[in-house]
Amino acid sequence: MKTVRLPSGEIVPALGQGTWFVGETASRRSEEIATIQAGIDLGLSLIDTAEMYGEGQSECLLGEALGGRRDKVFLVSKVYPHNASLSNVLTSCERSLKRLKTDRIDLYLLHWRGSIPLGETIRGFEHLQAAGKIRHWGVSNFDPSDMDELIACGGKAVATDQVLYNPLRRGVEWDLLPWCARRSIPVMAYSPLEQGRLFKVRPFVDLAHSLAITPAQLALAWVLRRNGILAVAKAACRRHVEDNARALEFHLTAEVEAAMDQLFPPPASASALEML
Numbered sequence: 001m002k003t004v005r006l007p008s009g010e011i012v013p014a015l016g017q018g019t020w021f022v023g024e025t026a027s028r029r030s031e032e033i034a035t036i037q038a039g040i041d042l043g044l045s046l047i048d049t050a051e052m053y054g055e056g057q058s059e060c061l062l063g064e065a066l067g068g069r070r071d072k073v074f075l076v077s078k079v080y081p082h083n084a085s086l087s088n089v090l091t092s093c094e095r096s097l098k099r100l101k102t103d104r105i106d107l108y109l110l111h112w113r114g115s116i117p118l119g120e121t122i123r124g125f126e127h128l129q130a131a132g133k134i135r136h137w138g139v140s141n142f143d144p145s146d147m148d149e150l151i152a153c154g155g156k157a158v159a160t161d162q163v164l165y166n167p168l169r170r171g172v173e174w175d176l177l178p179w180c181a182r183r184s185i186p187v188m189a190y191s192p193l194e195q196g197r198l199f200k201v202r203p204f205v206d207l208a209h210s211l212a213i214t215p216a217q218l219a220l221a222w223v224l225r226r227n228g229i230l231a232v233a234k235a236a237c238r239r240h241v242e243d244n245a246r247a248l249e250f251h252l253t254a255e256v257e258a259a260m261d262q263l264f265p266p267p268a269s270a271s272a273l274e275m276l
């Protein structure tokens with residue numbers, strides 16, 4: 001499994017599992033739990049959730065899925081911006097821990113930027129760290145100017161910025177990826193499969209098939225082609241998670257990268273950070 005080094009020096013798997021919309025449909029529950037467990041056993045042991053997902057239902061399902069596997073997992077959750085004040089972040093985290101049936105979150109992110117001053121949220125994260133409730137903290141959906149402000153507010157310990165990144169969403173290559181690379185801050189790509197919409201791009205699907213891999217594998221191998229990038233892909237069935245786990249066996253050559261650039265040109269200028 002390819003790995004990424006966090007600023008703390010800790011090594012985590014580059015490819016993990018997402019859980020948006022997981023845990024919201026009773027009839028799918030047992031398959032979703034089995035899929036997450038299979039993913040962990042295949043090495044996709046970084047798992048991303050948020051208090052927002054199903055208003056806690058995703059965290060509850062994960063709490064059930066982790067069971068005896070908690071110590072094998074690097075668990076990421078996120079606080080809503082409106083819960084990111086000094087006092088609310090502490091109670092939000094406690095609620096997440098309870099739903100996740102664990103005593104600590106490995107990486108706790110501010111889901112997107114809201115109106116609470118960043119310095120106050122950082123103080124909340126530091127309280128949680130000191131209490132052993134979270135091990136690392138980071139942000140999501142921050143553009144380079146948000147990151148500048150974060151650092152200026154005392155946020156040098158930020159462990160990652162989780163942002164939308166896939167072949168259809170290359171805007172971050174212009175500024176955010178270089179900004180983070182210069183400071184050795186890993187970027188975590190969310191929706192690396194564009195929620196399945198990538199699979200409707202016929203020439204992309206044809207390119208994957210010409211390489212004897214699946215479109216999901218090509219997308220994941222492409223997103224993870226550079227150092228310092230992590231990705232979380234959501235799969236709700238065993239076939240998909242097994243497929244995704246094999247993505248890292250594929251070596252993306254310069255020729256394939258050039259073919260991807262033809263299909264999905266890199267950015268030629270700055271653009272606003274895209275979010276889903």
Ligand SMILES: NC(=O)c1ccc[n+]([C@@H]2O[C@H](COP(=O)([O-])OP(=O)(O)OC[C@H]3O[C@@H](n4cnc5c(N)ncnc54)[C@H](OP(=O)(O)O)[C@@H]3O)[C@@H](O)[C@H]2O)c1
Pocket residue numbers: 017018019020021048049111140141162163189190191192193194195196214216217232233234235236237239240241243244276
């Ligand atoms: N920070 C943020 O603001 C933010 C925003 C969005 C997402 N996220 C995180 O990022 C995670 C991933 O993003 P996402 O859920 O939006 O979308 P995604 O991972 O890009 O795509 C998920 C979709 O792709 C399908 N899929 C997965 N593996 C496949 C395979 N091997 N072959 C064919 N189809 C496959 C899934 O189908 P099945 O479900 O049927 O398997 C699902 O429909 C989320 O779950 C969440 O944890 C964070």
